[in-house]
Amino acid sequence: MARTKKSRPQIRSIWGLAKSKELGLDDETLYSIIIRETGKDSMRELTTRQLNRVIAVLINMKEKARARPGMATDKQIRKIRALEKQLGWNDNPKRLLGFTRKFYKVEKLQWLKFDQASNLIEGLKKVLDRQGGKE
Numbered sequence: 001m002a003r004t005k006k007s008r009p010q011i012r013s014i015w016g017l018a019k020s021k022e023l024g025l026d027d028e029t030l031y032s033i034i035i036r037e038t039g040k041d042s043m044r045e046l047t048t049r050q051l052n053r054v055i056a057v058l059i060n061m062k063e064k065a066r067a068r069p070g071m072a073t074d075k076q077i078r079k080i081r082a083l084e085k086q087l088g089w090n091d092n093p094k095r096l097l098g099f100t101r102k103f104y105k106v107e108k109l110q111w112l113k114f115d116q117a118s119n120l121i122e123g124l125k126k127v128l129d130r131q132g133g134k135e
Helices: 007-018 027-038 048-066 074-087 093-104 114-131
Strands: none
Touching: 007 027, 007 048, 027 048, 074 093, 074 114, 093 114
């Protein structure tokens, strides 16, 4: 389906929701959500119903992000996961959890408080610097 005047506001809504303060999604994450929900990799190809489904998913994600005041944000969790991958720890999930357990006494990343997640990100960056920035 070629982009019509009717779908432009919906596409703008999708971008607005994705870039909102609560979600802060990068383009790659947004498109992975679109592919997961519709099976298509271009917003221009989506039908009105599919655009509405993506909007509903993003609204739901935004509401969930708000529901955890004082806790680590999804953006922080994604950054922690990215650092885990850069460190080469993603092959053993127990490694990051062990690090988190040792320093923050928390069993899951989602249970970190906002400040703890910020400190964990900085700590992982320091470990990465010491390792020479493995990629």
